Structures are given as C-alpha cells and as structure tokens.
Amino acid sequence: MRQADQRQEPAAYERLVYKNASEYHYMKISLIFEKEGKRLEAAFFKQLIISALRDLYGEVGAAFPFDVLKFDEASLTAILRVYSSGLVKLWSALTLLGSYHNESCAVRVTQVSPFLLALSGNSRELVLN
Amino acid sequence: AHLVRISYPGRLRDSTPILKCISPCLQLLPLSRYLLCEIGVSEPASLQLLDERAVYTAVKAAVCRAHGDYGAALSSISFAVKYVNAHTGVVFLRCRKRYYRLIWSALAFITSLDSRGKKIPCFFNCLHVGGTIRTCQKFLIRYNTEQLHRMLPRCRNEAERLEVQKAVRSCSLKCTRREEEEEDEWDEDK
Numbered sequence: 655m656r657q658a659d660q661r662q663e664p665a666a667y668e669r670l671v672y673k674n675a676s677e678y679h680y681m682k683i684s685l686i687f688e689k690e691g692k693r694l695e696a697a698f699f700k701q702l703i704i705s706a707l708r709d710l711y712g713e714v715g716a717a718f719p720f721d722v723l724k725f726d727e728a729s730l731t732a733i734l735r736v737y738s739s740g741l742v743k744l745w746s747a748l749t750l751l752g753s754y755h756n757e758s759c760a761v762r763v764t765q766v767s768p769f770l771l772a773l774s775g776n777s778r779e780l781v782l783n
Numbered sequence: 784a785h786l787v788r789i790s791y792p793g794r795l796r797d798s799t800p801i802l803k804c805i806s807p808c809l810q811l812l813p814l815s816r817y818l819l820c821e822i823g824v825s826e827p828a829s830l831q832l833l834d835e836r837a838v839y840t841a842v843k844a845a846v847c848r849a850h851g852d853y854g855a856a857l858s859s860i861s862f863a864v865k866y867v868n869a870h871t872g873v874v875f876l877r878c879r880k881r882y883y884r885l886i887w888s889a890l891a892f893i894t895s896l897d898s899r900g901k902k903i904p905c906f907f908n909c910l911h912v913g914g915t916i917r918t919c920q921k922f923l924i925r926y927n928t929e930q931l932h933r934m935l936p937r938c939r940n941e942a943e944r945l946e947v948q949k950a951v952r953s954c955s956l957k958c959t960r961r962e963e964e965e966e967d968e969w970d971e972d973k
Contacts, residue, residue, distance in 0.1 A: 711854070
C-alpha cells in the first residue's frame with residue numbers, strides 16, 4: 655500500500671489470488687475402526703477408498719486416479735495425493751465412508767494442503783521446548 | 784429492457800459499474816435438454832415390446848452404475864421419457880440442461896432393456912441434443928429424409944422405389960405421422 659493511495663482513496667487494498675497453486679492436493683487422513691486393534695494392508699486400504707468413490711460417484715468416479723503415498727499399518731494413517739480437480743470428490747467420498755466388510759469405520763481428515771511440505775508438521779503436534 | 788448503473792464507491796480499487804437488467808428475466812425458467820436417441824436391436828420384432836417404463840428404468844440404472852448416487856440423484860431432477868416409437872425405435876429423453884451430460888455418457892453403457900419380463904439386447908445411439916421438442920422433430924425429419932435417400936439406390940424393384948420416392952416427397956413437420964406409416968409399409972414389403 656503506497657502513501658499516495660492512502661491519501662487519495664480510503665480503504666483500498668490489493669489481494670493476490672493464485673488460481674492454481676499446485677497441480678496436486680495432498681491429504682493426511684486416519685482410518686478409525688469401531689473395534690480396536692484392527693490391522694489393514696495398503697492394498698486393502700486403497701480398495702476401501704475406491705469402493706467409497708464407486709458408491710458415491712459410480713464407475714467414472716472410481717476410475718479417478720489418486721495415490722496412497724504413505725501408509726502406516728499400526729496407526730492406520732495415510733497420505734493421499736490427488737489431482738486438484740478431484741479433491742472435492744475424494745474428500746466427500748471419504749466423509750461418507752461408513753463401513754468396511756460389515757465393520758463400522760470412519761475417516762478423519764487431519765490435514766489437506768496443495769504442498770507436500772506442509773504435511774510434515776502442524777501446529778497441533780508442535781512441541782515447544 | 785432498462786439498464787441501471789450501480790457503482791460502489793470506495794469498496795473496490797476502481798469503482799466498476801455493475802449493470803443490472805430489470806426487465807423480466809426468462810432465464811428463471813428451468814432449462815431442459817431433449818436427447819433424441821435411436822434404439823438398435825438385433826431382431827426388429829423385439830422392438831414391438833418397447834415401452835416407456837422399460838426405457839426409464841434402463842436409463843436410470845445405467846446412470847446409477849456409471850455415475851453413482853450423485854449422478855443418479857442429479858440426473859433424475861425432471862428426467863422423463865417423453866416419447867417412444869415402437870416401430871422405428873426413436874426415443875425422446877428430457878433432462879435438465881446442466882446435467883444432460885451424465886445421461887448422455889451413461890447411454891453408451893446400456894446393453895439390454897427389460898420389458899414385460901423379457902430381456903431385449905439393444906444399444907442406444909444418441910442422434911441429437913436439442914433445447915425443445917420442436918427442434919428435435921425438425922432434426923428427425925431431416926435425418927429420416929437422408930436415410931430414405933440412402934435407401935433409394937438399394938431398392939430392388941420399381942414398386943419399392945416409388946414407395947420411397949413418395950415418402951421422401953411427403954416429408955414435412957405436419958406430415959410426421961404419415962411419413963412414419965409409409966416407412967412401416969416399406970418395411971413390411973421387405
């Protein structure tokens with residue numbers, strides 16, 4: 655904001671909006687089962703997400719490409735990568751995911767960001783010494 | 784139409800005037816698209832079993848398979864089978880303008896129709912997408928005349944040739960019903 659502008663016009667500001675920050679969006683999610691202590695393999699996990707997409711968006715939706723970048727079997731957390739145009743579809747399908755082989759489960763979305771580096775840490779888990 | 788300039792001073796960097804049209808806006812009407820489709824079957828006799836209910840359930844099931852719950856719900860907003868012709872296999876489907884692509888893409892996945900307990904293997908061929916039934920009718924007339932022109936060189940005897948020429952000459956919007964009857968006569972001659 656320049657001094658000349660402030661004198662001439664009141665309350666003018668400039669906002670820069672980037673339409674395409676990044677081609678991909680990254681999501682950090684965790685899968686929670688009603689029953690404790692359930693373990694899952696990465697392939698089953700991906701199949702679970704694809705079946706959720708198929709329920710909501712059909713064959714066309716299930717064919718949308720996304721990747722499971724990291725999957726932790728013990729804590730059932732994963733990092734997914736999806737094209738930015740498909741983020742809304744993937745997120746809504748994860749929200750409506752209810753059961754896996756007749757067992758109730760839910761997906762908690764911890765973090766979503768267009769940049770992978772942002773998923774390396776967040777202020778909730780920050781430990782200040 | 785009256786045009787009014789409205790400007791918001793101080794809010795934007797350069798006060799851009801916003802033009803507002805006050806006259807009654809026709810875009811408030813729900814816009815629809817009419818899909819003109821042709822059903823192709825292996826045996827022409829099984830076309831007689833065609834009815835609106837069979838086409839409706841088949842299209843809905845195909846959209847549900849292809850586009851899921853989301854697609855099924857969106858496409859069924861004011862979805863209707865407007866017209867079915869059991870003799871020629873022509874079908875008019877109506878849907879919302881915004882979501883006609885969901886139905887259009889799902890038509891390719893229909894492999895059979897279930898009518899009165901019998902399964903008819905068929906395929907859907909979308910010929911035209913129009914905004915009103917009248918434009919679709921006009922296209923259908925043009926399309927049928929082109930088909931008849933293509934049939935003319937393949938006529939086997941003089942009687943058939945005369946029939947086809949008579950049918951071509953009588954093609955017009957008012958004579959739709961008569962033209963379709965003549966086509967049926969020609970089919971029965973075969």
